[in-house]
Amino acid sequence: MEKILIAKNVVKYYQVKASNYSEEKKILKAVDGVSLELSKGETLGIVGESGCGKSTLGKTLLRLHNITAGKVIFKDKNIYDLNHKDLTNLRQQMQMIFQDPFSSLNPRRNIFSTLAQPFKIHTKLTKSEINLKIDSLLKRVGLNPGYKNRYPHQFSGGQRQRIGIARAIALNPELVVCDEAVSALDVSIQAQIINLLMDLQEELNLTYIFIAHDLSVVEFISDRIIVMYLGRIVESASKDELINNRLHPYTKALYEASPGIDPKNRKKDNVILGDVPSPINPPSGCYFQTRCKFKTERCEKEYPPLYDVGNNHKVACFLYEKKAIKHES
Ligand code: ADP
Ligand code: MG
Numbered sequence: 493m494e495k496i497l498i499a500k501n502v503v504k505y506y507q508v509k510a511s512n513y514s515e516e517k518k519i520l521k522a523v524d525g526v527s528l529e530l531s532k533g534e535t536l537g538i539v540g541e542s543g544c545g546k547s548t549l550g551k552t553l554l555r556l557h558n559i560t561a562g563k564v565i566f567k568d569k570n571i572y573d574l575n576h577k578d579l580t581n582l583r584q585q586m587q588m589i590f591q592d593p594f595s596s597l598n599p600r601r602n603i604f605s606t607l608a609q610p611f612k613i614h615t616k617l618t619k620s621e622i623n624l625k626i627d628s629l630l631k632r633v634g635l636n637p638g639y640k641n642r643y644p645h646q647f648s649g650g651q652r653q654r655i656g657i658a659r660a661i662a663l664n665p666e667l668v669v670c671d672e673a674v675s676a677l678d679v680s681i682q683a684q685i686i687n688l689l690m691d692l693q694e695e696l697n698l699t700y701i702f703i704a705h706d707l708s709v710v711e712f713i714s715d716r717i718i719v720m721y722l723g724r725i726v727e728s729a730s731k732d733e734l735i736n737n738r739l740h741p742y743t744k745a746l747y748e749a750s751p752g753i754d755p756k757n758r759k760k761d762n763v764i765l766g767d768v769p770s771p772i773n774p775p776s777g778c779y780f781q782t783r784c785k786f787k788t789e790r791c792e793k794e795y796p797p798l799y800d801v802g803n804n805h806k807v808a809c810f811l812y813e814k815k816a817i818k819h820e821s
Contacts, residue, residue, distance in 0.1 A: 493531040496667060496699050497553065502526045502562035504545075504552050508772065520772045522548040524723035525562070532666070535693070535700040537714030537731070539707050539746060543768045545723040546703045550669045553701065554586045555579070566667070584614050587660040589653075591672035596656065597644040603630075603655055604640040610662045629658045632695075634688060650681040654688065661692060669701045674709065679752070686713055707743070708752035711735055719743045722771050722779040725798065729805040739807045741784050778809070786811060 504523040510516040523545045530536050538546050552559050555571045564571050571582060590596045597606055604626060611622045627637040633654040644652055653673065660668055670689065674682040690713065692698060704710050710717055717734050719727040719742065727740040738744050745764035747753065764783045769775055775782045781791040790810060798806045799816035 493534075495529050496532045496567060497528075497530040498563075498565040499526060499528050499553060500563045500565070502549065502552055502564065503560045504548050504557075505560045510772075518772045520770075521723050521774070522771060523552060524771075526718075526720070526723075526725055528718060528725075528728075530667075530699055530701070532699055533693070533697055534715040535702050535713055537710035537717040538701060538703045538720060539705065539710040539717060540720035541705055541746070541768050543771070544720045545771070546705075546720055547671050548723075549720070550588065550671050550701060550703055554588060554667075554669060555582070556588070580614075584610075584663040585665050586667045586669070587663075587665040588669045588671060589656050589660045589673045591675050597652060599644050602641050602643050606644075606655070607640070607659055607662060610659065614663055625662070629662060632661075632692070633658045648681075649677055650685060653677065653685050657685075657688065657692070661696060661698075664696065665698070667699045667701070669703065671703045672705070673702075675704055675706065682709070689713070705746075706750050706752060707746045708750040719746065722768065722774050724779065725806075725808065726780065727805075727807045727809075728798075729803070733803050733805050737805065739801070739805070739812060740780075740809050741786055741811075742780050745783075 502523055503525055506520040506522055507517050508520045510518045526549055528536065538549065540546055551557055553564055555564070559572055566582065566586070574582060607626045607629060608622050611617050611625060617625065626640060630637045630640060635651060635654050635658070644655070647655065673689070674685045677685060686709070689700070693700060702710060702713050711731055711734065714731050716730050717728065718725050719740060721742050727734075727743045729737070734743070738747055742764070748758055748763050766783055769779070769782060777790070777792040777794055778784070778787070778796055781787040784791065788810070796808045796810050798808045799812045800806050800818050801812050801815045802817050
């Protein structure tokens with residue numbers, strides 16, 4: 493299948509103040525060597541607790557900020573090598589949907605004005621042509637076109653997310669990054685928005701990167717899944733493979749923490765305690781060792797490579813060293 497996006501060893505570091513009281517600068521490794529590939533029309537899920545670098549990775553893949561190291565190839569071109577004109581072009585092809593459309597929708601603009609913006613910037617359509625486009629966009633996302641003179645505060649959370657989706661698909665993008673796009677919504681509304689995203693994917697042949705902290709939601713919508721911990725991939729597999737065979741202790745714990753799963757199926761021994769350590773000062777060895785009940789002395793010293801355990805399933809944990817058919821360091 494055609495690869496639409498290839499990321500190689502993507503690194504994104506931030507310089508941050510060591511504390512509120514000092515001017516000393518520290519390096520925060522938000523994304524630290526992530527490689528991935530995306531085929532046209534598929535959905536890649538990215539899951540991990542808050543602070544694991546998911547949003548930073550999403551933004552880096554769309555060049556919404558600079559990259560520290562690594563490459564992002566979109567349709568055969570490194571997006572960090574593009575000139576201004578090509579970058580403007582790229583902006584139409586790659587879009588992002590955020591968790592909270594309330595903060596990404598301008599409260600002083602009505603919906604018509606918000607949705608007209610991309611057409612004004614990127615096309616030469618007349619006002620009446622734009623008007624028709626907006627009516628069909630609103631219908632497509634399940635909103636009444638008669639609402640277009642209303643303001644963001646006059647809509648519910650689910651409706652605002654529909655507006656965010658309409659804005660993202662306005663210019664027929666190829667790739668859409670959905671960053672916690674349903675995380676703030678009630679479960680029933682979540683399902684409606686996920687169904688809308690899946691319908692639009694079929695209709696418009698969209699490729700998605702679906703970011704969320706809830707593994708059961710990610711497993712539902714994705715074709716393949718990447719599990720991130722402190723800026724790195726700890727497990728990756730197809731959806732079916734992962735559902736049947738979650739390997740990394742962190743992935744198992746994420747699943748147990750998922751609000752969507754039946755409490756009867758919850759295994760208490762997979763629950764992890766404590767918070768994600770700071771990416772400014774990650775633990776020695778395996779980053780997960782401070783919270784892992786399988787940890788050995790080796791885990792405190794060495795960071796495990798990504799073992800390929802077959803069926804395109806990779807996991808960064810020494811528990812699977814013997815099962816590995818090969819590994820990447
Ligand atoms: P996630 O989306 O998985 O919650 P983020 O990508 O938002 O994670 O954040 C990863 C890490 O990078 C966090 O420790 C966060 O505090 C830090 N971070 C994110 N954006 C910035 C920034 N602009 N400046 C400094 N640190 C940041
Ligand atoms: Mg985030």
